[in-house]
Amino acid sequence: MSLVDTSMPTDNEKSTPRKNAAGDFAPQLSTLSVHAGENRQKPGDSITDPIFCASTYTFANTQSVIDYIEQDQAREEYGRYGNPGERVVERKLAALEGGEEAVLFSSGMAAIVGLLMSKLNSGDEVIFFDECYHRSREFCTKHLSRFGVVTRQVPTGDYEAMAAAITPQTKLLVSESPTNPHLSCIDLERFTDLARRNGVETLIDATLATPFNLRPIAAGVDYVLHSATKYLGGHNDLLAGVVVGSTENMESVRNLRGIMGAVNGPQNVYLLSRGLKTFELRMQRHNENGQLVAEFLEEHPRVERVYYPGLSSHPYHEVAKQWMHGYGGLITFLLKDADWRETARVVDSVRIPRIAPSLGGVESLIEQPLVMSYYQCTPEERQQFGIPDNMIRLACGIENADDLIADLAQALDCAND
Ligand SMILES: *Cc1c(COP(=O)(O)O)cnc(C)c1O
Numbered sequence: 134m135s136l137v138d139t140s141m142p143t144d145n146e147k148s149t150p151r152k153n154a155a156g157d158f159a160p161q162l163s164t165l166s167v168h169a170g171e172n173r174q175k176p177g178d179s180i181t182d183p184i185f186c187a188s189t190y191t192f193a194n195t196q197s198v199i200d201y202i203e204q205d206q207a208r209e210e211y212g213r214y215g216n217p218g219e220r221v222v223e224r225k226l227a228a229l230e231g232g233e234e235a236v237l238f239s240s241g242m243a244a245i246v247g248l249l250m251s252k253l254n255s256g257d258e259v260i261f262f263d264e265c266y267h268r269s270r271e272f273c274t275k276h277l278s279r280f281g282v283v284t285r286q287v288p289t290g291d292y293e294a295m296a297a298a299i300t301p302q303t304k305l306l307v308s309e310s311p312t313n314p315h316l317s318c319i320d321l322e323r324f325t326d327l328a329r330r331n332g333v334e335t336l337i338d339a340t341l342a343t344p345f346n347l348r349p350i351a352a353g354v355d356y357v358l359h360s361a362t363k364y365l366g367g368h369n370d371l372l373a374g375v376v377v378g379s380t381e382n383m384e385s386v387r388n389l390r391g392i393m394g395a396v397n398g399p400q401n402v403y404l405l406s407r408g409l410k411t412f413e414l415r416m417q418r419h420n421e422n423g424q425l426v427a428e429f430l431e432e433h434p435r436v437e438r439v440y441y442p443g444l445s446s447h448p449y450h451e452v453a454k455q456w457m458h459g460y461g462g463l464i465t466f467l468l469k470d471a472d473w474r475e476t477a478r479v480v481d482s483v484r485i486p487r488i489a490p491s492l493g494g495v496e497s498l499i500e501q502p503l504v505m506s507y508y509q510c511t512p513e514e515r516q517q518f519g520i521p522d523n524m525i526r527l528a529c530g531i532e533n534a535d536d537l538i539a540d541l542a543q544a545l546d547c548a549n550d
Pocket residue numbers: 240241242243266309313338340341360361362363372373374
């Protein structure tokens with residue numbers, strides 16, 4: 134059906150085409166991002182996939198409804214259960230991730246909620262590394278708790294604490310890699326070993342890494358999750374989320390999504406599929422810009438500290454080097470001897486990055502976590518989350534690195550006056 138067999142292995146670190154076990158041509162990530170999951174010949178002989186603006190799908194007669202049900206035919210029925218464009222994007226995402234099946238949701242949070250709701254029962258326990266996205270943890274502590282699911286949180290990267298928190302009721306270990314905004318990276322071997330020894334499953338939210346920089350499925354992780362709002366969509370113009378795992382594991386996730394109704398409209402799916410075409414090119418530039426800007430900031434006299442996994446000063450640099458192909462566009466840094474107002478002056482002085490939450494799009498975004506995400510927290514809570522007043526988070530887009538560096542240099546200088 135499609136040119137690219139989505140079951141074939143991918144390896145973005147190899148520059149020469151590989152053969153899979155059957156001796157077939159195994160395409161690289163950039164080829165997959167353009168072609169995987171698509172039918173070679175499309176409706177109307179169009180080179181692009183059409184947008185099917187359909188809330189429902191028709192049957193020729195009563196017998197074809199009965200055949201569809203009795204023979205479990207592969208066709209559409211009703212928009213909440215799937216759309217032809219959505220299936221193409223799901224196959225493409227599964228191929229990029231090197232997983233069997235992807236289930237697309239209307240946002241990253243819908244994907245997290247859908248996955249956890251479909252996998253956890255009353256009395257089950259889930260363990261998080263504590264730097265995970267606060268809304269994910271909030272869903273567990275404030276909402277899953279009402280249904281009798283117990284959430285435990287242990288310090289990020291403390292595998293002994295995670296091992297000690299596992300009980301016979303534990304079902305799932307959860308982490309991000311890298312985390313936001315501290316960019317801590319997970320040793321996937323220790324993480325999956327721990328899970329295997331205890332007979333529990335693992336989930337990695339790899340939004341900040343993307344399949345270009347991290348391959349959690351190849352490392353034995355059961356579920357990989359992305360906010361496709363970020364690098365996968367890549368243009369700051371859509372919300373979407375995805376979970377990738379084995380076909381067997383994804384069945385209950387897909388069924389619950391059909392009930393939740395957290396699905397994408399067909400135009401949104403097209404935007405995501407369009408964004409994915411340039412996925413590898415964009416990631417190469419995000420990685421380059423991230424590294425160059427982080428190195429510039431680390432040398433700057435007004436900067437106290439830079440969190441970027443590609444810097445040898447980062448506490449997780451060795452882990453990152455072992456597991457990651459590149460380190461992405463997100464950089465967190467602290468200003469030297471600056472209070473929150475002086476920090477805000479630097480944010481307000483940049484001319485290229487825009488002030489906004491989010492990351493992973495072509496436009497660079499900048500924000501002060503104290504103001505953008507933690508304004509209503511007490512100083513004690515901010516200290517607990519590791520969010521000092523002088524922290525800035527910069528999500529490098531795909532602009533020219535020299536331009537970004539020159540802009541940051543003038544912002545750091547003029548806010549110094
Ligand atoms: C943005 C983000 C989410 C939530 O995704 P939405 O698409 O905004 O719902 C989850 N995890 C991480 C790491 C994120 O950056």
